[in-house]
Amino acid sequence: MINKEKVKALAFDFGGTLDSPFMHWMQIYLQLYTTKLNLPLTVENFRDSYVFAEQMMERLQLVKPTHSLLETQMFKTRLQFDNLLDRGILPDTKDNKECIPEEAARLVTDYSSAYVIRSQKTLKALSQRYTLLLVSNYYGNLKKVATDLGIATYFSSFTDSTLEGVRKPDATLWKLAIERAGFIPEEVIVIGDSMKNDILPALSLGCQVIKGCPSIGDLSEEVNCITSLEELLQLLDS
Structure with missing residues (x-):
């Protein structure tokens, strides 16, 4: 279960999480x-x-x-x-x-x-309640891409592996984003599609986690899961 009373920020993976239906x-x-x-x-x-x-x-x-x-x-x-x-x-x-x-x-x-455009409404609603962080194994242009896709304004920071010189699954990338934003891990939910790159590193830091899964058949009993970004709002409101 999510401890909603502690949550102040949501840290999102990008590739496979915001730009696709949780598919590799x-x-x-x-x-x-x-x-x-x-x-x-x-x-x-x-x-x-x-x-x-x-x-x-x-x-x-x-x-x-x-x-x-x-x-x-x-x-x-x-x-x-x-x-x-x-x-x-x-x-x-x-x-x-x-x-x-x-x-x-x-x-x-x-x-x-097209998929990111579908995410805009949910990201906007979430950004009105939480600080949003974008953390990705990317190519140095994460902020540019997010800006072009119309979602950059919802995020307070962009942590790009190429610019930082460290890549997930190294938990340091998540740690950098969280600390720079002024939070402690317990106050942050990490949302990502990869158990290896997102969920396990976040858990090792002490973050709460939500895993994106392509379908109901892929849901895990070990962690909180969603099959669409819209379900985040329902999960955080429940």
């Missing part, structure tokens, strides 16, 4: 690529390319603080498709090198944007 982003890419672009991809043949792109995004530091969500996705999808071509999963054609990665980036950006 590899699943979302795969879903869009197979249903919208009709690409012959599976979890087995796409996973390595997804991981490769994530690692290279961090290593190459291509993203600047001024880059938009679309520009960020352009870097990522090009890395994914370069790897898919190098591994022979997709044929080495001009379309697969240029046109389709760009189309993929736009598809992913539209998907993410």
